[in-house]
Amino acid sequence: MIGLGLWNAKDISVKALEIVRSCDFVYLETYTSRLGCDISEMEELYGKKIILANRELVEGDSDEILKKEKDVAFLIMGDVFAATTHVDLRKRAVLHGIKVVVLHNASVLTAVGETGLELYKFGKTTSIPFENENVLSPVDVLNMNRKNGLHTLFLLDLRPDEDRFMSVKEACEYLLKHTDDYMAVGCAGLGSDAPEIKYAKLSEMEGFSLIPQCLIIPGNLHFMEEESLAGFKK
């Protein structure tokens, strides 16, 4: 199980690259995020054909992957166990008596440190779904984190098969229906050469061009955090 990092084909570690090149089959899960490179770039670098694995294949019919009796690389965008359901795949592999090796990489969960916000001061992470008419759990998480002075990271819904990714703006619109117009940090394309980070009120947050995107509402700020965020003010 190999984390690919956040953006380029070359973000894979040297160790993981050597292992991918030695594997008989290479699967890439396609449903939890999006990298900034084409699959063809990855195939060229790895020298391997990549088999695309959607959610049905990984979570339902994973026997195709687990019964190969050959060396299989399972590629995951970001880090292996960050905000994904891949713990379950590992559990099933172990039940099948398969030796699983995990190779980690960068994740959105740590890349948000680029905003200058202390990673130790993030509370529970939450997701905002596309269908959010009657959904209040992200707001409950925000309120709980704020009560404890902690930062809240919102991961945004995505349907890569439909090329549909929730934008920071959509997330702000959802939150504004339920909360005050807080100062927030919007992030897009973290891990790319030119990540977009903006610090603004929810109502004024706009102007992102890269995907994927995520949103943070800071809790209590240390002066060092305030200084960092000032550099991202619109």
Ligand SMILES: C[S@@+](CC[C@H](N)C(=O)[O-])C[C@H]1O[C@@H](n2cnc3c(N)ncnc32)[C@H](O)[C@@H]1O
């Ligand atoms: C379900 S999480 C998958 C996390 C991934 N496994 C990882 O370790 O980074 C996907 C969500 O994280 C956020 N995200 C992922 N990569 C991002 C990036 N490079 N920049 C900004 N947000 C990102 C988006 O909100 C996206 O919808």
